[in-house]
Amino acid sequence: EDQVTQSPEALRLQEGESSSLNCSYTVSGLRGLFWYRQDPGKGPEFLFTLYSAGEEKEKERLKATLTKKESFLHITAPKPEDSATYLCAAPNNAGNMLTFGGGTRLMVKP
Amino acid sequence: GAGVSQSPSNKVTEKGKDVELRCDPISGHTALYWYRQRLGQGLEFLIYFQGNSAPDKSGLPSDRFSAERTGESVSTLTIQRTQQEDSAVYLCASSLGPAFDTQYFGPGTRLTVL
Numbered sequence: 001e002d003q004v005t006q007s008p009e010a011l012r013l014q015e016g017e018s019s020s021l022n023c024s025y026t027v028s029g030l031r032g033l034f035w036y037r038q039d040p041g042k043g044p045e046f047l048f049t050l051y052s053a054g055e056e057k058e059k060e061r062l063k064a065t066l067t068k069k070e071s072f073l074h075i076t077a078p079k080p081e082d083s084a085t086y087l088c089a090a091p092n093n094a095g096n097m098l099t100f101g102g103g104t105r106l107m108v109k110p
Numbered sequence: 111g112a113g114v115s116q117s118p119s120n121k122v123t124e125k126g127k128d129v130e131l132r133c134d135p136i137s138g139h140t141a142l143y144w145y146r147q148r149l150g151q152g153l154e155f156l157i158y159f160q161g162n163s164a165p166d167k168s169g170l171p172s173d174r175f176s177a178e179r180t181g182e183s184v185s186t187l188t189i190q191r192t193q194q195e196d197s198a199v200y201l202c203a204s205s206l207g208p209a210f211d212t213q214y215f216g217p218g219t220r221l222t223v224l
Contacts, residue, residue, distance in 0.1 A: 031210045043201050043215035087153070095208040096166045097143065097155040
């Protein structure tokens, strides 16, 4: 059974304090690993897709990396507006759904 | 361009009533998905439409749930005889092709069953 697990469940950072969020997966024949950001009361907003081990993608203060078993979302010098829940997801082999992790709720204090 | 839209944004109903939720995907997207997000929990897959193929209904939790899609446009998710455990945010997403393509989500419909 495909599984996606995220840690930690919650993370409190001071503004400027860099850290990483983890997403581990057990999906055979991975066909992409997706990162989303979700603000309260809103739908998930697409951030990145990673397709192969070693791949990295960056957007502003965020950098996503992928290994054969896990993905990391690195947040460099975060700001309060980076506070949100970050979700990772992987498609099943049939390509007809995403399996989501439980998310990491990030809180950045000024 | 316009993103995925959903209506209503909020729906409060009484136990036992039927509800209908609507999703307008991004124009040109052939694939459409429904997910459910219960309070404090992750997203659960409900149903998948791809072009004119038969939908994948494997995630629907009971026969009270059904969904339709007209061609490659609007989709409606219907919940009959609602129960309190149906209370959740119902999210719709669309992608240009199948799930290996990026899914773009709508804002969701928050359903509360009293």
